[in-house]
Amino acid sequence: MSYLGDTNNLCWYMVPQMRDAILRLHNVVGNAVTKDKFLVLGTGSSQLYQALLYALSPSESSHRPINVVAAAPYYSEYKDATDILQSRLFQWTGDAALYDKDEPYIEVVTSPNNPDGTLRVPVVNSGVEGKIIYDLAYYWPQYTPITDQLDHDVMVFTFSKCTGHAGSRIGWAFVKDIEVAKKMIRFVQLNSIGVSRESQIRAAKMIGVICDGYKNLKSIESDHLFFDYSKRLMKERWEKFKGAIEKSKVFTLTKYPTSYCHFNKDLSEQYPAFAWLKCLEGIKDGESYLEKLKIRTRGGGRFGVDAKYVRVSMIGTEDEFIELCTRLSNAKRE
Amino acid sequence: MSYLGDTNNLCWYMVPQMRDAILRLHNVVGNAVTKDKFLVLGTGSSQLYQALLYALSPSESSHRPINVVAAAPYYSEYKDATDILQSRLFQWTGDAALYDKDEPYIEVVTSPNNPDGTLRVPVVNSGVEGKIIYDLAYYWPQYTPITDQLDHDVMVFTFSKCTGHAGSRIGWAFVKDIEVAKKMIRFVQLNSIGVSRESQIRAAKMIGVICDGYKNLKSIESDHLFFDYSKRLMKERWEKFKGAIEKSKVFTLTKYPTSYCHFNKDLSEQYPAFAWLKCLEGIKDGESYLEKLKIRTRGGGRFGVDAKYVRVSMIGTEDEFIELCTRLSNAKRE
Numbered sequence: 004m005s006y007l008g009d010t011n012n013l014c015w016y017m018v019p020q021m022r023d024a025i026l027r028l029h030n031v032v033g034n035a036v037t038k039d040k041f042l043v044l045g046t047g048s049s050q051l052y053q054a055l056l057y058a059l060s061p062s063e064s065s066h067r068p069i070n071v072v073a074a075a076p077y078y079s080e081y082k083d084a085t086d087i088l089q090s091r092l093f094q095w096t097g098d099a100a101l102y103d104k105d106e107p108y109i110e111v112v113t114s115p116n117n118p119d120g121t122l123r124v125p126v127v128n129s130g131v132e133g134k135i136i137y138d139l140a141y142y143w144p145q146y147t148p149i150t151d152q153l154d155h156d157v158m159v160f161t162f163s164k165c166t167g168h169a170g171s172r173i174g175w176a177f178v179k180d181i182e183v184a185k186k187m188i189r190f191v192q193l194n195s196i197g198v199s200r201e202s203q204i205r206a207a208k209m210i211g212v213i214c215d216g217y218k219n220l221k222s223i224e225s226d227h228l229f230f231d232y233s234k235r236l237m238k239e240r241w242e243k244f245k246g247a248i249e250k251s252k253v254f255t256l257t258k259y260p261t262s263y264c265h266f267n268k269d270l271s272e273q274y275p276a277f278a279w280l281k282c283l284e285g286i287k288d289g290e291s292y293l294e295k296l297k298i299r300t301r302g303g304g305r306f307g308v309d310a311k312y313v314r315v316s317m318i319g320t321e322d323e324f325i326e327l328c329t330r331l332s333n334a335k336r337e
Numbered sequence: 338m339s340y341l342g343d344t345n346n347l348c349w350y351m352v353p354q355m356r357d358a359i360l361r362l363h364n365v366v367g368n369a370v371t372k373d374k375f376l377v378l379g380t381g382s383s384q385l386y387q388a389l390l391y392a393l394s395p396s397e398s399s400h401r402p403i404n405v406v407a408a409a410p411y412y413s414e415y416k417d418a419t420d421i422l423q424s425r426l427f428q429w430t431g432d433a434a435l436y437d438k439d440e441p442y443i444e445v446v447t448s449p450n451n452p453d454g455t456l457r458v459p460v461v462n463s464g465v466e467g468k469i470i471y472d473l474a475y476y477w478p479q480y481t482p483i484t485d486q487l488d489h490d491v492m493v494f495t496f497s498k499c500t501g502h503a504g505s506r507i508g509w510a511f512v513k514d515i516e517v518a519k520k521m522i523r524f525v526q527l528n529s530i531g532v533s534r535e536s537q538i539r540a541a542k543m544i545g546v547i548c549d550g551y552k553n554l555k556s557i558e559s560d561h562l563f564f565d566y567s568k569r570l571m572k573e574r575w576e577k578f579k580g581a582i583e584k585s586k587v588f589t590l591t592k593y594p595t596s597y598c599h600f601n602k603d604l605s606e607q608y609p610a611f612a613w614l615k616c617l618e619g620i621k622d623g624e625s626y627l628e629k630l631k632i633r634t635r636g637g638g639r640f641g642v643d644a645k646y647v648r649v650s651m652i653g654t655e656d657e658f659i660e661l662c663t664r665l666s667n668a669k670r671e
Contacts, residue, residue, distance in 0.1 A: 004504040006497075046380050046506070046529040053528065057422060084527045088391060091423035163340075170338040170534030172380070193418045194387065195380040199533035200504030 006196050008203065013181070014188055016197025017044040024210035025175055028165075031214050032230070032266055034142050036154040040177040041184035044198050045191060048140055048161035048174035052084055052111075053194070055157060055176065058186035059109050059134045060092035070096035070104060073111040074126045076118050076279070076306035078138070081111060098307055105130045113138040115147045118306050118314035119257050120275025122147070140164040141276055145233035148264030148271045156180065162206050164276065166213070166229070167318065171202040230266070237274035240317055243328050244278060251334035254280040278315045289313035296330050340530050342537070347515070348522055350531025351378040358544035359509055362499075365548050366564070367599055368476050370488040374511040375518035378532050379525060382474055382495035382508035386418055386445075387528070389491060389510065392520035393443050393468045394426035404430035404438060407445040408460045410452050410613070410640035412472070415445060432641055439464045447472040449481045452640050452648035453591050454609025456481070474498040475610055479567035482598030482605045490514065496540050498610065500547070500563070501652065505536040564600070571608035574651055577662050578612060585668035588614040612649045623647035630664050 008018040022042055029035045045051035060069045071085050075098040085095040096102065099110050110133050114123035117140065127133050137158045141147065143165050162173035178184045191197060213229040225231050248254050259273035280300075282289040288310045290302030303312030315327070342352040356376055363369045379385035394403045405419050409432040419429040430436065433444050444467050448457035451474065459469055471492045475481065477499050496507035512518045525531060547563040559565050582588050593607035614634075616623040622644045624636030637646030649661070 004502045006503045008504070046533070049527065050529045080527060087524065087527050088422050089425035091425060168338045169340045170342070170531070172529055172531065172533045190421065193383065193414060193421050195384045195506055195529065197504070197506065199380070199506045199536040201535035201539050202533040205535050 004200060008197065008200065013041060013184060014043050016188075016191070017042070018200065018203050018207070020207040021173075021203040024207040024214075025160075027214050028210050031217050032144060032149060033152050034144075034149050034266070035139070035158055035160070035177060036152050037177055040179055041181055043176045043178055043184050043187045043191070044203070045174040045176065045187075046195055046198050047163060047169075047172040048138065048159050048176075049080070049084065050191060050194060051159050051174050051176045051187065052081070052136070052138070054187040054190040055136050055159070055183075056085060056090075056093045056109065057190045058183045059136070059157075060090075061107065062092075067106065068092055068094040070094060070102070070106055070108040071111065072096050072099035072102050072108055072127060073113065074099040074116075074123065076116070076303065076308045076312065077111070078113055078117045079301060079305040082307075099125075099127050102127045102129060107131055108133045109136060110134070111136045111138055113140070115141040115273065115275055117141065118277050118301070118312075119279035120146075120259065120273055120277065121257065122150075122273075144230040144264060144266045145237050146275055147273045148262040149266040150262050150264070152265075157183070162210075166209060168206065168209070171206055172199065173202050173206045234267070234271075234274065237317070238272075240324060241272075241274045243324075244317065244331075247328040247332040248278075248280070250332040253283055253286065253334045254331075255283065256280060274317075276316070276318045278317055280313050280315060282311045282313070287311060293334075296334055298327060298330050338534060342531065342534065347375060347518060348377050350522075350525070351376070352534065352537050352541070354541040355507075355537040358541040358548075359494075361548050362544050365551050366478060366483060367486050368478075368483050369473070369492055369494070369511060370486050371511055374513055375515055377510045377512055377518050377521045377525070378537070379508040379510065379521075380529055380532050381497060381503075381506040382472065382493050382510075383414070383418065384525060384528060385493050385508050385510045385521065386415070386470070386472070388521040388524040389470050389493070389517075390419060390424075390427045390443065391524045392517045393470070393491075394424075395441065396426075401440065402426055402428040404428065404436070404440055404442040405445065406430050406433035406436045406442055406461060407447065408433040408457065410450070410637065410642045410646065411445070412447055412451045413635060413639040416641075433460050436461045436463060441465055442467045443470060444468070445470045445472055447474070449475040449607065449609055451475065452611050452635070452646075453613035454480075454593065454607055454611065455591065456484075456607075478564040478598060478600045479571050480609055481607045482596040483600040484596050484598070486599075491517070496544075500543060502540065502543070505540055506533065507536050507540045568601070568605075568608065571651070572606075574658060575606075575608045577658075578651065578665075581662040581666040582612075582614070584666040587617055587620065587668045588665075589617065590614060608651075610650070610652050612651055614647050614649060616645045616647070621645060627668075630668055632661060632664050 008016045029037050071093050082095045110125050110127050112123050116123050137155045140161045156179040158177045163169040216228045257279045261272050264271045286292045293300045300313040300315050303309050342350045363371050416429045444459050444461050446457050450457050471489045474495045490513040493510045497503040550562045591613045595606050598605045620626045627634045634647040634649050637643050
């Protein structure tokens with residue numbers, strides 16, 4: 004079994020059925036414009052993040068490292084993923100909202116955002132032009148209304164958050180500029196000589212089954228359709244979770260707007276994959292506080308904000324989730 | 338399907354059946370000592386190469402980049418894989434045989450070597466202590482006699498060259514130092530959050546079938562055993578290939594010693610995955626010369642040596658290989 008997936012495609016390690024499945028999925032969901040863009044496959048979106056930093060950085064070695072920013076609270080791994088190899092091409096510079104240099108930059112816009120689920124737009128206000136990476140890992144109907152068919156120059160998605168198959172390590176990016184796409188593919192080549200063939204074939208098959216469901220809409224009860232089923236599950240969890248939070252009187256939750264979803268054709272709230280809790284006065288370190296209640300969370304410090312914030316996963320197993328709600332509702336002010 | 342493969346293992350993204358299969362395979366083949374070492378899984382050995390550069394580099398940022406060297410001719414991708422992100426931690430420094438700095442270094446010892454199939458030992462002669470990465474991608478019985486059960490601090494293998502399943506992107510390293518292993522795992526986490534679960538499960542199954550064959554040795558004709566079958570194929574190809582080379586009178590071939598193979602329990606030649614040709618006088622650029630004969634090769638310049646050398650793949654499909662021999666035997670001096 005060779006490294007090659009499709010020698011006719013710029014992204015030579017991607018098999019045709021993977022490409023077709025991804026295009027079909029976006030066509031069904033309507034969350035991204037795929038026309039006139041290059042599709043680059045990655046070993047999860049993590050690898051594509053690094054490939055994009057490489058591809059979007061100025062290649063002249065005389066250049067200073069380009070600044071990489073994201074509005075706080077930002078995904079906790081961006082900083083380390085950016086700085087791990089101490090590259091001369093790019094460097095993590097922190098909160099995009101505080102960026103005030105007249106230097107080139109890359110802004111990562113995660114929307115819906117990890118950790119707090121909010122919908123995001125670029126926030127840097129600089130005299131120089133920046134490059135934007137849209138990390139759209141959570142822009143799927145079970146988490147958020149699909150309000151727009153997004154059409155940005157660089158958009159990253161991942162199978163992990165679309166269907167929950169994190170272990171498959173399949174991510175993809177739509178890229179407008181062929182030179183950016185070529186550099187990304189070169190990065191993936193040097194980094195891992197492509198992407199697991201087994202994962203591609205399995206992911207393509209699963210995406211096919213999901214899309215078939217929507218094609219045969221009339222013969223299948225809509226509740227058995229993947230995104231409808233997943234959304235109902237997320238909605239039920241959020242209702243249960245909000246009940247537990249109210250009972251505890253220790254936390255406040257991010258508020259989300261209601262929007263029209265073009266996919267579900269109804270008004271809907273957001274049901275993010277993570278809950279973002281703010282601890283009330285008296286609790287300075289939310290992560291430690293919840294650790295005592297035997298709840299594992301990730302504290303605000305990791306996301307570039309105050310330690311009174313914590314991120315809680317909403318997408319664990321059903322047993323874990325029920326236990327989480329029970330323990331949360333027992334929380335009392337210290 | 339979660340990111341986690343085995344929370345009881347340091348290498349948390351590796352599933353237990355993958356670990357067991359790898360250990361069993363080395364136990365059957367006898368090419369490496371696996372006891373008292375940490376097993377780190379990667380998305381092919383390419384990812385592990387980068388993980389190792391990161392893990393073996395001094396972490397103090399005050400430090401100069403550590404020099405990375407390999408004896409020429411060296412694997413053509415090492416240079417770019419080392420320098421792609423212009424890391425401040427490490428830098429490609431070229432031919433290990435020419436290394437004369439009194440500075441820390443990492444030497445990559447590829448044995449059998451890609452491109453030339455020779456068996457290698459470290460060659461740097463420096464006043465300071467170096468770190469050695471043994472890239473043992475081709476240290477399997479179909480390519481070379483298994484002369485020793487190797488017992489180095491850092492040894493890298495890949496499924497790609499063991500069974501030919503390059504598309505699965507499964508590589509592994511045995512590492513003696515737990516701190517090195519931990520840093521590698523951290524790298525893989527930030528780089529791709531682990532390794533494809535589908536590939537792990539399929540590779541484990543295939544390795545199991547291969548090992549079962551040797552367990553049931555008496556009930557199976559030895560020619561149907563994986564390594565015996567593959568070795569016979571390689572031997573036949575090399576005989577055909579040598580015939581074509583002799584007929585052409587344009588090239589000379591690397592000579593390989595005969596050694597005792599502890600796995601096959603016989604004296605055997607080497608049958609490398611690549612042939613390394615030296616063009617005779619009058620042909621200065623072997624790659625261009627062979628391009629005219631419609632033979633795609635990789636020229637010596639890519640491997641850090643003279644352009645009169647070329648690397649030819651011996652492990653293409655059977656049709657390709659036969660056509661290669663036909664075209665080669667038609668080669669004439671210009």
